[in-house]
Amino acid sequence: MSDKTMMLNLKIWRQRTNKHKGEMVDYKLDGVSPDMSFLEMIDMLNEKLIRDGDDPIAFDHDCREGICGMCSLMIDGQAHGPQALTTTCQLHMRHYNDGDTIVVEPFRAKAFPVVKDLMVDRSAFDRVIQAGGYNSIAVGNAPDANAIPISKENADLAMDAAACIGCGACVASCPNASAMLFASAKISQFALLPQGQKEAARRASSMVASMDIEGFGNCTNHAECEASCPKGINLSNIARMNREYFKAKFTNNEA
Amino acid sequence: MSQAATKSLRVYFSSSIGKKQIMAVTGLALCGFLVSHLLGNLLILVGADAFNFYAYKLTSNNLIYVAEAGLAFIFLLHLFLALNLTLQNKMARQDGYYMKKRTGRGATLASSTMPYTGFVILVFLILHLIQFKFGPVYSTVVDGVEMRDLYRTVIEYFAAPLNLTWYIFAMTVMAFHVGHGFSSTFQSLGFNHPKYTPTIKKLGLAYSLVVALGFAGISLFCFFQN
Numbered sequence: 432m433s434d435k436t437m438m439l440n441l442k443i444w445r446q447r448t449n450k451h452k453g454e455m456v457d458y459k460l461d462g463v464s465p466d467m468s469f470l471e472m473i474d475m476l477n478e479k480l481i482r483d484g485d486d487p488i489a490f491d492h493d494c495r496e497g498i499c500g501m502c503s504l505m506i507d508g509q510a511h512g513p514q515a516l517t518t519t520c521q522l523h524m525r526h527y528n529d530g531d532t533i534v535v536e537p538f539r540a541k542a543f544p545v546v547k548d549l550m551v552d553r554s555a556f557d558r559v560i561q562a563g564g565y566n567s568i569a570v571g572n573a574p575d576a577n578a579i580p581i582s583k584e585n586a587d588l589a590m591d592a593a594a595c596i597g598c599g600a601c602v603a604s605c606p607n608a609s610a611m612l613f614a615s616a617k618i619s620q621f622a623l624l625p626q627g628q629k630e631a632a633r634r635a636s637s638m639v640a641s642m643d644i645e646g647f648g649n650c651t652n653h654a655e656c657e658a659s660c661p662k663g664i665n666l667s668n669i670a671r672m673n674r675e676y677f678k679a680k681f682t683n684n685e686a
Numbered sequence: 687m688s689q690a691a692t693k694s695l696r697v698y699f700s701s702s703i704g705k706k707q708i709m710a711v712t713g714l715a716l717c718g719f720l721v722s723h724l725l726g727n728l729l730i731l732v733g734a735d736a737f738n739f740y741a742y743k744l745t746s747n748n749l750i751y752v753a754e755a756g757l758a759f760i761f762l763l764h765l766f767l768a769l770n771l772t773l774q775n776k777m778a779r780q781d782g783y784y785m786k787k788r789t790g791r792g793a794t795l796a797s798s799t800m801p802y803t804g805f806v807i808l809v810f811l812i813l814h815l816i817q818f819k820f821g822p823v824y825s826t827v828v829d830g831v832e833m834r835d836l837y838r839t840v841i842e843y844f845a846a847p848l849n850l851t852w853y854i855f856a857m858t859v860m861a862f863h864v865g866h867g868f869s870s871t872f873q874s875l876g877f878n879h880p881k882y883t884p885t886i887k888k889l890g891l892a893y894s895l896v897v898a899l900g901f902a903g904i905s906l907f908c909f910f911q912n
């Protein structure tokens with residue numbers, strides 16, 4: 432444990448509800464330990480605000496170990512902050528120095544309305560999943576291992592795609608607020624495996640339709656999503672989704 | 687066509703991915719057109735007669751009307767979808783960020799300026815048609831055949847340094863547009879592979895450089911003919 436603490440200048444987005452206008456508010460926070468996580472630093476600020484009789488800052492979080500996808504935040508203009516492959520809850524204050532100014536904003540997209548302060552409603556993602564991000568074929572009890580042959584390559588690719596925690600950093604960092612990295616990861620994790628292929632066409636069709644209805648933007652292949660994804664979801668998933676969608680529309684009757 | 691098929695097509699053409707893929711196909715077709723246009727223009731380096739004769743052959747074939755209509759259609763489709771998609775993208779984030787930083791591993795200058803570079807190309811294209819196709823008409827005789835002296839129109843145009851500067855500027859802007867666009871089309875059409883994608887990216891850069899330097903080089907040649 433290091434006992435050197437730091438003083439930070441924080442610029443944080445405050446907004447009472449979706450109906451109210453929000454603004455950036457300046458806070459000074461002293462005594463921040465480099466061993467704290469970013470969210471613990473905000474907890475500390477909130478304790479101070481509560482002690483002072485102010486409204487604490489609302490923000491999303493749950494597991495705080497980088498697996499649930501609930502934390503968010505644009506930190507100094509980047510989704511989940513400056514560390515590659517790191518969620519906000521896993522970002523530590525040791526990456527900052529005494530006296531630093533840090534800008535904290537909510538993820539912004541029309542499909543992700545602000546609920547309060549830094550908290551946004553990402554249920555649009557849930558609706559995209561509900562549109563087809565599942566397998567509806569009953570397969571009985573767990574089959575014997577290796578009963579269905581799957582190539583190592585595809586198993587690895589499916590696993591990589593399934594690493595998506597649905598945090599929405601892709602949407603937040605995309606200049607077009609497109610959700611294609613998210614949707615494509617979900618489409619890919621099934622399309623790569625024989626169990627998922629049966630429904631691949633219907634899935635691609637309805638998940639893309641749902642994504643469009645929610646008001647996400649269109650991909651223009653910048654790759655900002657891939658660069659800011661805490662789970663390293665690859666752009667090749669979007670290419671796979673593009674193929675799957677084309678196949679669904681031109682070679683399949685039910686989609 | 688069956689009802690299901692018509693519905694499938696209608697949904698495809700109004701979907702984000704469908705529009706993106708048509709954007710890609712039309713963009714790639716326009717890239718192809720640029721190559722053929724450049725090859726034609728290279729005849730300016732050969733000489734006045736060669737270039738004029740080529741232009742004469744091209745425009746006196748009735749199929750040119752079909753080709754022109756096709757090209758105009760592709761261009762308008764590209765333009766219409768560009769507008770539609772760009773507006774949708776702006777709508778998807780109405781409240782902007784107080785602070786937004788690129789990761790440095792994603793968006794490039796070329797990728798972030800596609801709608802703007804596209805707009806410059808549109809303005810350029812309109813002026814280009816006015817200045818050359820519908821520009822001053824002179825006539826000449828090659829091998830006993832009377833034809834338009836397009837070569838003279840071109841050389842006279844590039845005598846003015848301002849015209850030359852604008853032309854080279856427009857070609858630079860186009861290099862940026864196709865510099866991102868070329869490789870982007872492959873991704874949009876679903877072609878992404880660790881073995882080939884790095885090569886496609888390099889090919890895109892090479893393509894944009896060759897095309898821009900080709901056109902700009904010819905314009906400089908014309909300038910020095912005066």
Ligand code: HEM
Pocket residue numbers: 650651652706709710711712713714716717720764765768769772797800801803804805807808863864866867868870871872874
């Ligand atoms: C009217 C003028 C034009 C406008 C307004 C325009 C606009 C655009 C826009 C907004 C995009 C999509 C942005 C993106 O994907 O990042 C785009 C893509 C593209 N454009 Fe253009 N463009 C124009 C002319 C051209 C021309 C003349 C060419 C060919 C030389 C061209 C080639 C491409 C290519 C290859 C793409 C990539 C398609 C993809 O991303 O899948 N464009 N254009």
Ligand code: FES
Pocket residue numbers: 492493494495496497498499500501502518519520521
């Ligand atoms: S809080 Fe669960 S991933 Fe950050």
